Amino acid sequence: MTQPIPTSRPAGEAKTDEVLYRESFRIVGNDFEHGGEVATRVKAILKQLGFPTDAIRRLSIANFEAEMNVIMYAAEGSLELAVLPTAVRVTVSDRGQGIPDIEWAMQEGHSTATPEMRARGFGAGLGLPNIRRNSDEFNIESTVGVGTVLRYVVYANGKAGS
Amino acid sequence: MPHRTHAIVTDKEKCIGCVTCSMACPTKAIRVRSKLAEVDDELCIDCGTCMEVCRYDAMRPRTSSPADLKRFKYTVALPSLTLYAQFGKEFHPGQALHALRKIGFDETYDISWMCEMVMGATDAYLSESTGPWPKISVTCPALLRLVQIRYPDLIPHLVPIETPRELAAKLRRRRVAAEKGLDPAEIGMFFITPCTAIIHSIVAPVGLEASHLDGAFSIADLYGPLLKSMKEDPGSDPVDTVSVRGLRWAMAGGEISGMRNANSMTVRGLHDVIYVFDRIEAGTFSSVDFIEAYICPDGCVSGGLTVAGRYTAQRNLQEAYRLLGDQTLVKEEKVRSLLREHFFDFEAEIKARPVRPLARDLREAIALKREKDALMERLPRKDCAACGAPDCETLADDIVRGKAQLSDCVFVRLEALEKEKSAEQGGDHD
Numbered sequence: 001m002t003q004p005i006p007t008s009r010p011a012g013e014a015k016t017d018e019v020l021y022r023e024s025f026r027i028v029g030n031d032f033e034h035g036g037e038v039a040t041r042v043k044a045i046l047k048q049l050g051f052p053t054d055a056i057r058r059l060s061i062a063n064f065e066a067e068m069n070v071i072m073y074a075a076e077g078s079l080e081l082a083v084l085p086t087a088v089r090v091t092v093s094d095r096g097q098g099i100p101d102i103e104w105a106m107q108e109g110h111s112t113a114t115p116e117m118r119a120r121g122f123g124a125g126l127g128l129p130n131i132r133r134n135s136d137e138f139n140i141e142s143t144v145g146v147g148t149v150l151r152y153v154v155y156a157n158g159k160a161g162s
Numbered sequence: 163m164p165h166r167t168h169a170i171v172t173d174k175e176k177c178i179g180c181v182t183c184s185m186a187c188p189t190k191a192i193r194v195r196s197k198l199a200e201v202d203d204e205l206c207i208d209c210g211t212c213m214e215v216c217r218y219d220a221m222r223p224r225t226s227s228p229a230d231l232k233r234f235k236y237t238v239a240l241p242s243l244t245l246y247a248q249f250g251k252e253f254h255p256g257q258a259l260h261a262l263r264k265i266g267f268d269e270t271y272d273i274s275w276m277c278e279m280v281m282g283a284t285d286a287y288l289s290e291s292t293g294p295w296p297k298i299s300v301t302c303p304a305l306l307r308l309v310q311i312r313y314p315d316l317i318p319h320l321v322p323i324e325t326p327r328e329l330a331a332k333l334r335r336r337r338v339a340a341e342k343g344l345d346p347a348e349i350g351m352f353f354i355t356p357c358t359a360i361i362h363s364i365v366a367p368v369g370l371e372a373s374h375l376d377g378a379f380s381i382a383d384l385y386g387p388l389l390k391s392m393k394e395d396p397g398s399d400p401v402d403t404v405s406v407r408g409l410r411w412a413m414a415g416g417e418i419s420g421m422r423n424a425n426s427m428t429v430r431g432l433h434d435v436i437y438v439f440d441r442i443e444a445g446t447f448s449s450v451d452f453i454e455a456y457i458c459p460d461g462c463v464s465g466g467l468t469v470a471g472r473y474t475a476q477r478n479l480q481e482a483y484r485l486l487g488d489q490t491l492v493k494e495e496k497v498r499s500l501l502r503e504h505f506f507d508f509e510a511e512i513k514a515r516p517v518r519p520l521a522r523d524l525r526e527a528i529a530l531k532r533e534k535d536a537l538m539e540r541l542p543r544k545d546c547a548a549c550g551a552p553d554c555e556t557l558a559d560d561i562v563r564g565k566a567q568l569s570d571c572v573f574v575r576l577e578a579l580e581k582e583k584s585a586e587q588g589g590d591h592d
Binding site for chain 1: 314444528
């Protein structure tokens with residue numbers, strides 16, 4: 001599932017998927033009041049660790065969308081941050097309604113947001129496509145009635161200008 | 163040691179080393195060491211909060227002095243629009259301009275019409291820009307610094323149009339030089355400023371190679387002499403060059419009120435700026451075209467170097483708008499021709515100045531982050547600031563960066579003392 005991460009070092013010299021730092025954040029469903037706080041905390045950590053600003057920017061966009069998805073559609077969930085030598089891997093899993101048709105949900109403009117969510121400025125149907133667009137690796141697994149696991153990777157020197 | 167460019171200096175005689183400023187500083191730039199508040203140049207955005215909260219008058223703005231005027235053959239005062247709002251509703255802009263000449267400037271130059279020009283130029287820019295959205299106004303220099311330090315990703319969102327005060331100074335210096343046959347360097351252009359951030363923007367400009375202004379006097383310093391002069395000599399300079407549309411810029415919301423593009427927002431005060439900018443960074447608000455934002459809660463009328471309170475100032479401005487009528491001066495063709503000449507353009511690139519990571523090397527930074535987390539477990543988390551850092555987390559950060567020690571914490575020291583004592587007592591029993 002995970003593609004090899006490009007590295008400037010000769011192959012085999014360094015383990016690129018070695019997790020150097022891991023931290024997990026809890027996300028509570030329907031907690032709009034604190035929406036975006038996890039993304040903000042992750043951003044602060046990565047700034048301290050000196051990740052390139054463009055990578056942090058792309059990751060923050062993805063994290064914010066993923067966090068809001070949990071808040072809007074799930075009972076609870078978590079965001080796990082894993083810092084790798086040349087990338088950041090994020091796993092967002094939730095216990096919630098799941099996505100019946102992933103292919104449909106991955107298209108821009110497709111959303112199951114309620115009018116209430118739309119009134120709050122969400123539900124434009126850009127969430128998942130936006131996460132994919134801003135990450136270098138993207139994977140989604142979902143079971144209806146159980147929940148969704150979203151895994152994405154942003155390379156420190158990944159795609160420029162998204 | 164690098165030359166300190168910031169606009170706020172600590173008065174060593176007056177500072178007693180309390181931690182009020184350190185705790186209030188929005189960028190956590192102040193540490194109190196040996197009973198003296200020290201400002202970290204890299205983090206300071208010159209917002210003036212420390213000055214406002216200091217009860218000992220120990221944080222002073224680095225303003226120009228009358229002696230600075232003597233360095234020039236001819237001096238021009240460019241008052242912030244906020245100056246007009248200081249003297250009560252019975253005084254209007256023409257009187258303030260007149261009084262500025264009476265107290266020692268050779269000439270005054272009203273910038274309200276340039277404000278109107280920049281509104282037009284911003285409209286033109288927005289209609290041609292391809293993003294990223296929203297675009298952000300660069301008027302507030304403290305905000306500009308905040309973007310460089312805390313939101314470097316938002317630099318492409320900044321509208322690359324120079325501020326009215328700089329453009330007015332650039333234009334007027336050229337004209338005065340031609341009219342008076344002077345070398346441009348013999349002309350002193352002085353801004354009458356409502357805040358410290360503008361003073362710093364003159365010494366260390368952003369988006370410019372060098373400022374077109376030579377210095378700044380604070381509104382607060384000139385208030386007394388101006389009021390006295392206005393009472394003794396009620397004369398007025400002509401106000402036909404004052405643009406009411408431009409004048410609205412003194413208050414938050416004024417910039418967008420004079421623009422055609424209405425898909426815009428005004429963000430007031432640092433707290434709200436952080437709330438909104440965090441979200442712009444995350445990609446929200448991208449359906450908004452333009453954001454006007456100020457570190458001060460009501461825009462320039464709430465600057466730290468003003469005298470009239472911001473509510474009184476807004477009342478006074480409303481009266482000035484009424485007196486002057488709906489005076490609009492700028493022709494669209496003029497804006498367009500100046501745009502073609504690139505008159506409004508930034509002269510230099512805006513550089514990111516992101517906060518230093520814990521270490522250059524990722525593994526080392528992670529090790530220090532873990533060390534910092536462990537320190538947080540040992541610190542009391544009371545954020546009492548007695549150590550000189552504004553809160554426990556900042557102390558932990560300073561410790562891992564080698565700028566402070568764990569023993570700076572009074573609680574940790576107390577704990578150690580108690581341990582020592584109980585160990586001694588334990589020893590007595592042996």
